[in-house]
Amino acid sequence: MFVSRRNALLSGLAGGVAACSTQPKLGGYELVSAIDNTDFNCGVASGDPARESVVLWTRIAGVEGSVGVVAEVAEDEDFSKIVWTERTETGPARDHTVKVVAAGLTPGKRYAYRFLVGDKVSPIGFTKTLPETTERVRFAIASCSHFSFGYFNAYDHMARDNDIDAVLHLGDYFYEYGVDGYGGDMGQKLNRPHDPPHEVLSLDDYRRRHRQYKTDAALQAMHGAHPVIPIWDDHETSNDSFQLGAENHQPATEGSWEARKRAALQAYYEYMPVRDPEPGRTREQFYRDYAWGDFLTITAVETRLTARSEPVQYQEAIKDLNSDADVARFRRDVLGDPSRELLGDTQRLFVEQSLAASVNRGATWRVMANQILMARVLAPDLGAYVSEEQIVALEAEFPPVRSFLKWSSLGLPYNTDAWDGYPAARERFYQSAKAAGATDLIVLTGDTHMFWANDLKTDAGEAMGVEFGTSGITSPGAGSLFGDAAFDYSLLMRRDNDDVRYVDAINNGYTTLELRGDKGRVEFISMDTITSPSYTPFRSAGFNLRRRNGTVELAGSDGLGFKEWVLYR
Numbered sequence: 001m002f003v004s005r006r007n008a009l010l011s012g013l014a015g016g017v018a019a020c021s022t023q024p025k026l027g028g029y030e031l032v033s034a035i036d037n038t039d040f041n042c043g044v045a046s047g048d049p050a051r052e053s054v055v056l057w058t059r060i061a062g063v064e065g066s067v068g069v070v071a072e073v074a075e076d077e078d079f080s081k082i083v084w085t086e087r088t089e090t091g092p093a094r095d096h097t098v099k100v101v102a103a104g105l106t107p108g109k110r111y112a113y114r115f116l117v118g119d120k121v122s123p124i125g126f127t128k129t130l131p132e133t134t135e136r137v138r139f140a141i142a143s144c145s146h147f148s149f150g151y152f153n154a155y156d157h158m159a160r161d162n163d164i165d166a167v168l169h170l171g172d173y174f175y176e177y178g179v180d181g182y183g184g185d186m187g188q189k190l191n192r193p194h195d196p197p198h199e200v201l202s203l204d205d206y207r208r209r210h211r212q213y214k215t216d217a218a219l220q221a222m223h224g225a226h227p228v229i230p231i232w233d234d235h236e237t238s239n240d241s242f243q244l245g246a247e248n249h250q251p252a253t254e255g256s257w258e259a260r261k262r263a264a265l266q267a268y269y270e271y272m273p274v275r276d277p278e279p280g281r282t283r284e285q286f287y288r289d290y291a292w293g294d295f296l297t298i299t300a301v302e303t304r305l306t307a308r309s310e311p312v313q314y315q316e317a318i319k320d321l322n323s324d325a326d327v328a329r330f331r332r333d334v335l336g337d338p339s340r341e342l343l344g345d346t347q348r349l350f351v352e353q354s355l356a357a358s359v360n361r362g363a364t365w366r367v368m369a370n371q372i373l374m375a376r377v378l379a380p381d382l383g384a385y386v387s388e389e390q391i392v393a394l395e396a397e398f399p400p401v402r403s404f405l406k407w408s409s410l411g412l413p414y415n416t417d418a419w420d421g422y423p424a425a426r427e428r429f430y431q432s433a434k435a436a437g438a439t440d441l442i443v444l445t446g447d448t449h450m451f452w453a454n455d456l457k458t459d460a461g462e463a464m465g466v467e468f469g470t471s472g473i474t475s476p477g478a479g480s481l482f483g484d485a486a487f488d489y490s491l492l493m494r495r496d497n498d499d500v501r502y503v504d505a506i507n508n509g510y511t512t513l514e515l516r517g518d519k520g521r522v523e524f525i526s527m528d529t530i531t532s533p534s535y536t537p538f539r540s541a542g543f544n545l546r547r548r549n550g551t552v553e554l555a556g557s558d559g560l561g562f563k564e565w566v567l568y569r
Contacts, residue, residue, distance in 0.1 A: 039120045042211060043220030044113070046127035047228040047273030049166065049290070051107040054127050054227055057273040058115045059097045059214070066091035070116040073102045077112040077124055095207045097270045107132045125224040128165060133293040138163055140226070141511040143170040143233075143446025144472030145219070148179075148187025148194055150530030152218035154473045154510045157525065157537050159221035164512075167226045168298070170446030170470065171233025171371045173272075174213045176200045176248065182239075183475075190531060201254055206267035214271065223273070230272055231286065231300050233371040233447055237264040240417055242308040261305065287347050289354040296515060297358035299351055300369040307344025312416040314407045315400045327410050335416070335423060342425040348432050355436035364547075365515050368443040373418035374426065375454035375467050375499045379408040380492030398481055414493070415448070423459070430458045440552045441465030442520070442545070444513070449477040451511070451524045453502035453543055453554060463551040468522050468543075470511040471504065474530050479506035501554060507540050520545030520552070 042059040049055075060067055069088050075081040084105065090098045098115060105111065108131030115122040140158045158167060178198040179187060187193040195212045196205055213219060222228075234240055238260065240247035245257045254260065265283040269276055277283050284305040290298040312334060321327050343351065358366050382405055386394075394401040413420035420426075433441060441464055443456060452469030471477060479486030486505050493503045507526035514521045526540040546555035 039117060040115065040122040042214035043224055044115065044122050044125040045223035045228065045273040046113065046125055046226075047230065048275045049128065049130050049227045049229070051130045051132060051291075052105050053101050053103040054105065054111075054129055055099060055273045055275055056102055056113050056115075056125075056127070057097070057099050057271075058122055059095070059211070059271075060090060060117055061096070063096060064092070067096070067117060069098050071098070071100045071102065071113065072116065073105065073111050073113045075109075075111065077126075079112065079114070083111070094270050095211075095267075099270075099273065099276075101275065105129050108134065123220075123224060127227045130290060131293050134295050136514070136516040137165050137292050137296055138512065138514040140164050140167045141170065141444050141446075141468075141470045141513060142167060142222075142473055143470050144172040144449050144475035145213070146172075146175045146183050146472070146475045147213055147216070148175075148183040148190070148192050149472075149476060150186070150190065150192075150474040150508070151533045151535070152216055152222075152473055153527045153530055153533070153535040153537075154508065154525070155216075155222040156218035157527070158510060159218070159225040162225070164226050165292075167222060167228045168369050168444060169228055169230040170369060170444060171231055172235045172446060172472075172475065173230060173232070174209055175235045175475075176209070176238050199248075199254075201260055201263075203263040203266060206264050207270070210267055210271035228273060229290065229298065229300065229369065230274060231302065231369055231371060232268065232304065234304055236268055237261055237305070240311055240313075241304050242310050243305060244310065247311070247313065285347070287350055291358075291363070294361050294363050296365045296367060297354065297363050298367045298369055299354045299358075301343060301351060301371075302347065303342045303371050306347055307341045309340045309342075309422070312421050314412070314416055315403045317416075318403045318407050321410060327412065331412075335413070335421060338424040340422050340425060342419065342422045343429060348429060351429070352432040352436045355433055355438035359437040364518060365520070365552075366438050366441055367513075368441055370443050370445050372447045373415060373420070373445055373452070373454075373467070373469060374443050375452070375456055375497075376420060376423075377414040377418075377454075377493070377497050377500060378411055379404075379414040380489070380496045382408045382489065382492070385488050385492070394481055401481075418447070427459050430456075430462075430464055433464060434458075434462075439464055439550055440547060442513070442552055443467040444511070445469040449475045449508075451502070451504035451507065451509075451526075451541065452500065453522070453541075455499045455501060455553075457499060463549075463553070465552045466545065466554060468511060468513070471507055471509050471524070471526070473510065474508060476508075477505045502541060502543070502557075504540060509537070509540070515545075518547050 039061055040058055041061045045057040047055050056071055066089055071086050072082050073084040084102050086100050088100055090096050107129050110128045112124050112126055114124050179193045196208050200206050200209050238246035238248040249257050286302040288300055391401055445467055448469055449472035451471045454467040456464040456467050478489055490503050490505050494500050508530050509526035512523045522543045523539050524541045526538055528536040543557045544555040545552055
């Protein structure tokens with residue numbers, strides 16, 4: 001029998017709060033003890049589940065040459081009913097990481113797993129296969145975990161909840177910056193500086209950064225408790241990455257982008273519990289789908305490396321926008337350029353086929369695991385809300401603040417690195433979804449470090465479903481920039497955008513999605529602090545979903561505080 005940790009979760013999330021601490025012992029149960037286990041000091045992880053198989057992962061520390069490893073899967077945590085075992089080997093060629101696919105398992109079943117090297121035994125992890133039939137699923141949704149910005153309290157909190165079928169990680173699992181870059185000052189204050197201390201460029205650099213994150217106790221706890229379905233965003237390679245480069249990659253001083261990308265992806269596949277690319281598919285083609293019986297399809301997309309055109313940087317674009325005619329021309333000829341791509345033809349066809357298959361087999365729900373904000377969101381005019389004193393203070397942390405303030409006065413997209421920077425590509429995606437009969441999407445989004453609830457519509461105003469953006473595990477949202485004006489910023493964002501129903505630019509945390517029958521429920525779970533390992537979680541907003549007129553829509557909300565009621569329409 002598996003140990004239940006449900007009562008240790010939030011015994012009262014509906015009623016308010018519960019105190020927790022990011023210690024290896026969770027609710028009296030030592031889920032993962034890898035901090036004290038030098039041979040398995042990166043813990044264990046599972047992911048990429050299928051009906052009869054799942055990926056299992058660990059790393060063997062303290063060895064130099066090749067080493068034999070045994071992986072075991074059991075029906076019970078005492079391992080008295082072992083149902084699968086495999087002997088494998090690892091070594092320096094893959095940085096002593098171990099990744100195996102446990103096959104021949106029973107659909108919809110929870111398992112315990114572990115690894116053995118000689119007489120040494122890893123911590124026990126728990127995982128779950130996809131079911132053949134179900135009428136209910138529940139996910140935790142994560143994004144943007146920057147080691148130096150704070151403690152991973154949200155991961156710790158997910159680990160306490162044994163009512164999660166899988167964790168959907170929407171990218172920015174780690175960040176590439178050095179101690180002199182983004183988050184470096186906070187890392188020094190919290191004694192959580194990045195390792196290596198410089199920006200990661202080489203294969204060894206990316207491996208070291210993965211190892212650092214994997215030795216975090218809260219991250220280990222999350223991985224040990226649940227299977228993960230991850231997609232990458234940009235920071236797994238470099239900030240604002242695209243097919244041919246990245247904003248944070250300078251070839252003159254940092255070498256070839258292709259070499260850096262290959263190193264980043266090799267380390268990613270070594271260190272993440274995901275299946276290696278199928279023969280004939282490149283590592284850049286990371287899109288795939290998952291079926292929870294005939295109830296739900298999750299289609300995971302890749303919007304960074306496969307086909308993305310170079311993002312428009314507003315800091316540069318703003319220099320040429322000096323009249324209404326300039327702005328109109330920019331919208332039409334630059335942002336609206338139909339050649340600007342995100343998914344590419346091959347991936348878009350895959351997505352259309354995935355959605356069509358889901359519709360044709362009568363699945364109730366279609367969920368998109370997506371990196372970047374999909375809804376149409378214009379930047380609110382902030383000029384009247386930010387004083388010169390605030391601007392001067394902001395410039396130290398956000399040098400292009402004056403450019404952004406000018407940008408915000410022109411009625412242009414809030415984020416050109418998001419789907420808003422590729423409106424023709426977004427419309428092509430919507431038309432593909434319509435062709436598949438899927439105008440009822442639930443799009444889950446990371447990247448922005450903010451909570452969102454948005455309506456999705458085509459350029460002609462046709463409903464395509466809803467979008468929920470999850471905040472950063474630790475990465476700061478706009479609230480960190482605007483301070484006391486952050487609430488006004490959220491109000492303005494909602495006021496100036498018909499498609500934005502709710503936005504929270506202040507809190508860090510994660511999101512849960514529960515689908516039961518033909519009803520759905522989304523909750524934003526916030527942490528009262530990320531600068532201390534002792535924290536209090538709270539539900540900052542909750543939304544009900546319903547299916548109506550061939551689409552999915554918000555059906556109301558509850559549990560919102562006064563400010564959240566003001567923000568929610």
